[in-house]
Amino acid sequence: MAEATLTSNRLKGLGGTLAKQGILIAFIVFMIGFALFSEKFLTSGNVMTVIRQAAIVGVMAIGVTVVVIGGNLDLSVGSMLSFSTVLVVDLHDKIGPGEAIAVMLVATLVLGALNGFLIGYLRLNSLIVTLGMLSAIQGLTLIYTGGQNVDISHQDTTWFAVFGRGQVFGLPVPILIFAVVAVIVHVVLAYTPYGRRVYAVGGNPMAAVFSGIRRNRVVACSYLISAFCTGIAAVILGSRVMGSQNNVGQGYELLVLAAVILGGTSLLGGSGSVLKTVIGVLILGFIQNGLLLLGYAYYVQWLVTWVVIILAVWLDVAAKRGRLFSPIA
Amino acid sequence: MNAFDTALRVQGIVKTFPAVRALDDVSFDVRPGEVHALLGENGAGKSTLMKVLAGMHRPDQGRIFISEEPAILHSPLEAKRLGVVLIHQELSLAEQMSVAENIFLGELPRKNFGMVDWKKLYADAEAILQRLNCDFGPQTRVEDLSIAKKQMVEIARALTVEAKAVIFDEPTASLTDQEKEVLFDVIRDLQAQGVGIVYISHRMEEIFRISNRISVLRDGTYRGTLETVDTNEDEVTRLMIGRSLDTSRGGKVVSTGPVVLKVENLSCGDLFENVSFSVQAGEVLGFYGLVGAGRTAIAEALFGLRRLSQGKVVLNGQEITITSPRHAVEQGLALVPESRKEQGLVLGMSCRDNMTLPQIGNLTTGPFVSNGGEIAIFDRYRDLLSIKTPGWRQLVGNLSGGNQQKIVIGKWLAMRPKVLIVDEPTRGIDVGSKAEIHNLLRELAADGYAVIVISSEMPEILSVSDRIIAMYRGEITREFTADEVTEDNLVQAISGLS
Ligand SMILES: Nc1ncnc2c1ncn2[C@@H]1O[C@H](COP(=O)(O)OP(=O)(O)OP(=O)(O)O)[C@@H](O)[C@H]1O
Ligand SMILES: [Mg+2]
Numbered sequence: 001m002a003e004a005t006l007t008s009n010r011l012k013g014l015g016g017t018l019a020k021q022g023i024l025i026a027f028i029v030f031m032i033g034f035a036l037f038s039e040k041f042l043t044s045g046n047v048m049t050v051i052r053q054a055a056i057v058g059v060m061a062i063g064v065t066v067v068v069i070g071g072n073l074d075l076s077v078g079s080m081l082s083f084s085t086v087l088v089v090d091l092h093d094k095i096g097p098g099e100a101i102a103v104m105l106v107a108t109l110v111l112g113a114l115n116g117f118l119i120g121y122l123r124l125n126s127l128i129v130t131l132g133m134l135s136a137i138q139g140l141t142l143i144y145t146g147g148q149n150v151d152i153s154h155q156d157t158t159w160f161a162v163f164g165r166g167q168v169f170g171l172p173v174p175i176l177i178f179a180v181v182a183v184i185v186h187v188v189l190a191y192t193p194y195g196r197r198v199y200a201v202g203g204n205p206m207a208a209v210f211s212g213i214r215r216n217r218v219v220a221c222s223y224l225i226s227a228f229c230t231g232i233a234a235v236i237l238g239s240r241v242m243g244s245q246n247n248v249g250q251g252y253e254l255l256v257l258a259a260v261i262l263g264g265t266s267l268l269g270g271s272g273s274v275l276k277t278v279i280g281v282l283i284l285g286f287i288q289n290g291l292l293l294l295g296y297a298y299y300v301q302w303l304v305t306w307v308v309i310i311l312a313v314w315l316d317v318a319a320k321r322g323r324l325f326s327p328i329a
Numbered sequence: 330m331n332a333f334d335t336a337l338r339v340q341g342i343v344k345t346f347p348a349v350r351a352l353d354d355v356s357f358d359v360r361p362g363e364v365h366a367l368l369g370e371n372g373a374g375k376s377t378l379m380k381v382l383a384g385m386h387r388p389d390q391g392r393i394f395i396s397e398e399p400a401i402l403h404s405p406l407e408a409k410r411l412g413v414v415l416i417h418q419e420l421s422l423a424e425q426m427s428v429a430e431n432i433f434l435g436e437l438p439r440k441n442f443g444m445v446d447w448k449k450l451y452a453d454a455e456a457i458l459q460r461l462n463c464d465f466g467p468q469t470r471v472e473d474l475s476i477a478k479k480q481m482v483e484i485a486r487a488l489t490v491e492a493k494a495v496i497f498d499e500p501t502a503s504l505t506d507q508e509k510e511v512l513f514d515v516i517r518d519l520q521a522q523g524v525g526i527v528y529i530s531h532r533m534e535e536i537f538r539i540s541n542r543i544s545v546l547r548d549g550t551y552r553g554t555l556e557t558v559d560t561n562e563d564e565v566t567r568l569m570i571g572r573s574l575d576t577s578r579g580g581k582v583v584s585t586g587p588v589v590l591k592v593e594n595l596s597c598g599d600l601f602e603n604v605s606f607s608v609q610a611g612e613v614l615g616f617y618g619l620v621g622a623g624r625t626a627i628a629e630a631l632f633g634l635r636r637l638s639q640g641k642v643v644l645n646g647q648e649i650t651i652t653s654p655r656h657a658v659e660q661g662l663a664l665v666p667e668s669r670k671e672q673g674l675v676l677g678m679s680c681r682d683n684m685t686l687p688q689i690g691n692l693t694t695g696p697f698v699s700n701g702g703e704i705a706i707f708d709r710y711r712d713l714l715s716i717k718t719p720g721w722r723q724l725v726g727n728l729s730g731g732n733q734q735k736i737v738i739g740k741w742l743a744m745r746p747k748v749l750i751v752d753e754p755t756r757g758i759d760v761g762s763k764a765e766i767h768n769l770l771r772e773l774a775a776d777g778y779a780v781i782v783i784s785s786e787m788p789e790i791l792s793v794s795d796r797i798i799a800m801y802r803g804e805i806t807r808e809f810t811a812d813e814v815t816e817d818n819l820v821q822a823i824s825g826l827s
Contacts, residue, residue: 210672
C-alpha cells in the first residue's frame with residue numbers, strides 16, 4: 001500500500017538508523033569478518049581481483065537496473081551472455097576481432113529488441129517473456145555451435161586480449177570498462193529525459209502515459225540497453241577466457257538480479273540507481289571472494305548470498321516502514 | 330447525557346515529518362451521536378490528524394482517548410477493534426480482490442480449520458452494500474468499479490464493526506449527488522446509533538447541512554470550534570484562511586477569438602455518440618452532466634487515449650487524427666485527468682519531476698535535463714498555485730491531497746497548451762484555492778487559451794464557464810450561453826428531461 005510506504009520516512013533510535021543503512025552495514029560487517037579471518041582479504045591485490053571478477057556481473061547488472069527501474073525484469077541476460085560470448089569468440093578467427101565484436105553487438109541488440117518488442121509493444125509479462133528467452137537463446141547458442149566449444153587460436157597476438165586481460169594506467173581493463181559503463185548509464189538515468197521517463201514508467205505507467213510518455217518505447221529501449229551491456233560483458237568474458245563453453249552464462253541472470261536487489265533497487269519499479277547496483281555488485285563479489293579465501297566450496301556462496309539478500313531486503317523494507325517488525329503492510 | 334461525554338478525544342497532538350510540522354499541539358473531540366466537521370486549507374493537517382486517530386501515524390506527543398479510555402494505537406486494525414474507523418481520502422483498496430474481501434479485509438469470517446467462510450462473507454457484504462444502495466454485487470472485482478463506486482466500498486468498510494467513531498476524509502469528492510444522499514442517510518443512521526462522526530470536506534454547503542460542530546485547523550494548529558447553528562460560511566472561511574473570500578468572478582467576456590478546436594459527429598463505442606462542439610480561443614467551455622454521461626470519455630478520446638469509431642477533429646483549421654497522448658501533447662492539447670493518484674501523478678517522484686514530466690524532452694541543454702530550467706518552472710507554478718511543500722524534492726506522495734491536485738494542474742499549465750481540458754479540476758481543493766483556480770482558468774481564457782472544464786459541481790460550472798454543454802447518457806442534450814443558463818434548466822438537461 002503506497003500510503004504505508006510513504007508515511008514514515010522518519011525513524012527514531014538505533015533500530016531505525018541500522019535499518020536505514022542496512023545494506024551498507026551488512027557489507028561492513030562482512031568485510032570486517034572476512035578481514036579478521038583472512039589476512040589476504042583486504043590487500044589491494046585481492047580487492048583488485050574481486051572488482052575485476054565482478055566486472056562482468058557488474059556491467060550486466062547496470063543494464064538490468066534500467067529494466068528493473070522501468071518496472072520489468074530481465075532473466076534472459078544469462079543465456080544472452082553465453083550466446084554473445086560464443087559468437088564473438090567464434091567469429092574472432094573467422095572475420096577478425098573488430099568485425100566479430102561489431103557483429104556480436106548487433107546480434108545481441110536484435111535479441112534485446114525482441115525482448116523489447118514483446119514486453120514493450122505487445123505488453124507481455126516480462127517474467128514470462130525473458131524466462132522463455134532464457135531457454136530459447138540457450139537453444140539458439142547450441143544450434144549455432146552444434147554443441148562444440150569454441151576458442152581463439154592466436155591468443156597471444158590478438159589485440160582482443162586487452163578487454164579481459166589488459167591493463168591501462170595500472171588498472172585492469174575490465175574494471176575500467178565497468179566504471180565507464182556505470183558512469184554512462186548513471187548519467188543517462190539521472191540527467192537525461194530518457195532516464196526521467198524510465199522512472200516515471202516504472203513508478204506509475206498509467207500516469208506516464210497520461211503525461212505523453214511513449215511507454216512502449218521507453219520499455220523497449222530499456223531492453224536494448226540491457227542487451228548492449230550484456231554484449232559488452234561478453235567481450236570481457238570472451239577476451240579473458242579466449243574461448244567459450246556453450247553455457248558460460250548459466251546462472252548469471254540470478255547473480256545479476258541478486259546484485260540489483262542487494263543494492264536496493266526495488267523490483268516494483270520506479271526507484272533505484274546505478275550507484276546502488278554498483279554497491280550490490282561489490283558486496284556480492286566480496287562475499288564470494290571472502291568465502292573462497294576461507295576455503296568454502298562455491299556452492300556455499302549461493303546459500304550465503306541468499307541469506308544476505310533476504311537480510312538486505314528485510315532491512316530495506318523495515319526502513320521504509322519505520323520498524324523492524326510490522327503488523328501492517 | 331451518555332455514559333461518556335466524548336466518543337473520541339485527542340489532547341496536545343504533535344506530529345512532524347521531515348521539514349514539516351504537520352500538527353502542532355492539536356486538541357479535538359467528538360461526542361457520541363454528533364457530526365463534527367473538520368475544516369482547513371490544503372495541507373492544514375486534517376488527514377494527518379485523522380491518520381493519528383486511526384493508528385496509521387504515531388504522534389510525537391499527545392494523548393488519545395476512546396470513550397474516555399486512554400488508547401495507544403499501533404495499527405489501523407487495532408484502532409478499528411477499539412471502534413475507530415477511518416475512511417480514507419485517497420482510496421486504499423486492494424484492486425485485484427472482490428468487493429466483499431475488501432470490505433472485510435483483515436477480518437474475513439472463518440470456518441473450521443481457519444478456512445474463509447465465503448458464504449457468510451458474501452452474505453454479510455451483500456447486506457452492507459444494500460444498506461448503501463449499491464448496484465454492484467459483493468463478488469465484483471474492485472478494479473472494475475468506477476471511482477465513485479470504489480468510494481462506496483471504502484465507506485462500506487466502516488460499517489463492519491461496532492464503531493464508536495467513524496471518520497470520513499473527503500468522502501464526497503467523487504460521489505454523484507444521489508450517492509451523496511445515500512451517504513448522508515448512512516451518516517444519520519450512525520448518528521442515531523450514538524456513533525461520533527468526524528467529517529472532513531471542502532464543501533461548505535455539505536458541512537452546514539450535516540454537521541453539529543465545526544473545528545478549524547490552520548497550518549497544523551487548532552483554531553477553534555464553533556457550533557454550526559451559530560456561525561456562517563464567512564466566519565468559518567476567515568478562521569480557515571485568515572481573510573474573507575472574494576468570489577466575484579471576472580466579467581463574462583463574449584469570446585471573439587478564432588475557433589481553436591472543433592469536433593464533429595464524434596462517436597466512441599457506447600460511451601458517446603454524435604458529439605459536436607467547438608471551443609474558441611478566449612473562452613471557457615463547461616461540460617456538465619452526471620458521472621458516466623460520457624464527459625471524461627470525450628476528453629480521453631481527444632487526448633488520444635481512446636479510439637474514435639467515427640468523427641472529425643479540427644484543430645486550428647487543420648483536421649487531425651490524434652493517435653496517442655504523446656501526439657495530443659505535441660498538438661498542443663493538455664488534459665488534467667480526473668484521478669490524480671492513478672492518472673495524474675507518479676507518487677514516488679518529486680514535486681518538481683512530476684511537474685515537468687510532460688515537457689522533459691524539451692527542457693534540455695544538450696542531451697541533459699536542465700536543472701535550472703526545471704526549478705524555474707516548478708517555482709513559477711508553485712507560487713502561482715500556492716502549492717504547499719517544503720521544497721521541490723519532496724515526494725508528491727507526501728503532499729496533502731489538495732496540493733497533489735495542484736501539482737497536476739501546474740504540470741499541464743506549464744505546457745502552455747492551446748487547448749486545456751480539465752476534468753474535475755478542484756476535486757479536494759480548499760475553498761480559497763478553489764476560487765484561485767477558477768480565477769486562473771478565467772485568466773487563461775482571457776490570455777487566449779481555449780479551456781474546457783468538466784465538472785460535476787454545479788456552482789463550479791456556473792462560475793467558470795462562458796458556455797455550458799449538458800450531456801446525458803453519451804449525448805449532448807443542450808448548449809447554453811452563460812446568460813441563458815439557470816440551475817433548473819441545467820438540471821433538466823442533464824437528466825434527459827428537456
Ligand atoms: N508522510 C508524509 N511525509 C511528509 N510530509 C507529510 C506526510 N504526510 C503529510 N505531510 C505533510 O503534512 C502536512 C499536512 O498534510 P495533510 O495531508 O494532513 O493535510 P490536509 O489538511 O488533509 O490537506 P488536504 O485538504 O489537501 O487533504 C502537509 O504539509 C503535508 O505535506
Ligand atoms: Mg487531506
